[in-house]
């Protein structure tokens with residue numbers, strides 16, 4: 352049950368818009384297919400900008416749209432200054448950025464500093480130039496260990512499981528040096544001690560900022576610096592002791608990037624993908640001369656449990672306060688299990704290592720909780736990220752094994768289903784060969800859409816006040832209207848015990864989320880502004896409400 356809002360959306364003021372922005376994540380391959388080849392593209396996005404304006408988003412973050420062999424869905428960049436032809440052209444990207452901005456929507460592009468594609472001209476040149484060449488110094492080429500050099504330089508484990516070194520072959524066919532890749536062999540790590548690497552990335556930032564990008568999302572941001580001695584990973588590394596994670600020298604890189612971003616009349620924004628368990632080390636990336644914000648994966652990975660979520664919210668806000676940076680709230684992205692599926696599972700936490708085929712989920716329960724989670728995250732102080740399709744309540748799709756493309760699946764030797772289940776092309780209409788993803792009769796979507804997604808399409812949900820889409824639209828409009836949700840700090844309220852998350856934002860607004868099993872009576876005089884489900888004087892299990900409080 353939702354209440355509606357007829358507020359007209361005003362674009363946010365330029366100043367510090369990112370502190371409480373709603374940022375919608377587009378996975379371009381799967382958003383909308385303009386030319387009917389089965390792959391999403393920029394023409395598709397341009398045709399759907401009105402949808403995003405009506406949804407009420409402030410900015411769009413695009414996962415990589417650059418020329419790429421797609422060994423890792425575009426996170427293997429061949430050329431940062433070219434749009435992959437499957438998505439369109441640079442002119443299309445420029446037009447898209449400008450058209451979105453006219454609708455009050457800013458653009459954030461993805462920058463992947465840890466690695467490039469093995470087809471990037473730098474890596475091809477390094478292979479061709481051979482051992483000891485300056486071209487190889489831009490990467491981590493090493494001789495192997497052992498008398499024949501056939502042992503890897505380190506035993507580091509890949510973020511995608513498996514080895515992190517691949518041996519090259521010399522032009523005469525003999526085995527050659529090894530190169531480092533924390534992800535797939537098609538993604539060689541670059542050497543951030545090399546001045547070319549630093550210069551090139553600052554130039555890439557300027558390239559996109561000059562074209563109107565309002566910010567960048569920084570991929571694998573804590574991994575880029577390596578200990579040049581290449582030691583093994585200690586059993587329990589202390590702060591800054593890990594050879595390839597969160598090294599102290601990393602901050603110098605982001606300070607340089609901040610200077611580039613601050614050079615613009617409307618300063619550009621740096622958003623980090625920083626996966627770190629240590630909250631204090633995490634916050635160091637958000638000091639006033641480094642990144643503006645970073646994704647809050649701690650919150651995202653927690654189970655649907657009041658104690659866990661309360662602890663995450665508390666520690667998040669405490670960690671951000673000293674550096675003056677806003678928190679971010681993220682329920683999912685293109686790497687993790689969709690919330691509707693995750694919250695319907697017995698174990699509703701998220702862990703890459705635990706993903707398995709066929710894990711049961713109660714999707715009705717998951718949907719109910721995902722609705723409540725949308726209102727919870729929408730009411731917390733900071734920026735909010737919405738991954739495409741979560742506003743439609745899409746569940747994780749079961750992609751048939753023979754169609755899976757994600758390298759995480761293959762590198763797990765088929766045990767991990769990988770990430771394609773959250774990357775299935777969006778359903779826009781009830782009918783049509785691709786449910787409106789592309790033109791009717793066009794090529795089949797690059798991943799198949801489940802048959803029952805017709806009823807989850809935008810068309811099916813549009814105008815239905817009970818739908819997930821209506822809930823998101825109303826919440827995002829209200830969030831923009833209610834200044835308390837931008838300006839006021841969070842104050843915890845004691846309502847209904849440990850299983851209830853209740854907090855105020857200023858004197859006039861409260862959010863109550865019931866994660867327990869007994870209904871929680873509404874506070875006296877409270878006015879229900881928005882609810883994730885039916886509310887009749889009390890907030891039932893797995894329901895969240897936004898309340899106006901009497902003054």
Ligand code: GLC
Nearest residue numbers: 423426463534570571685686
């Ligand atoms: C990030 C991206 C992920 C990608 C990886 C390697 O975690 O979100 O999709 O596979 O980096 O670039």
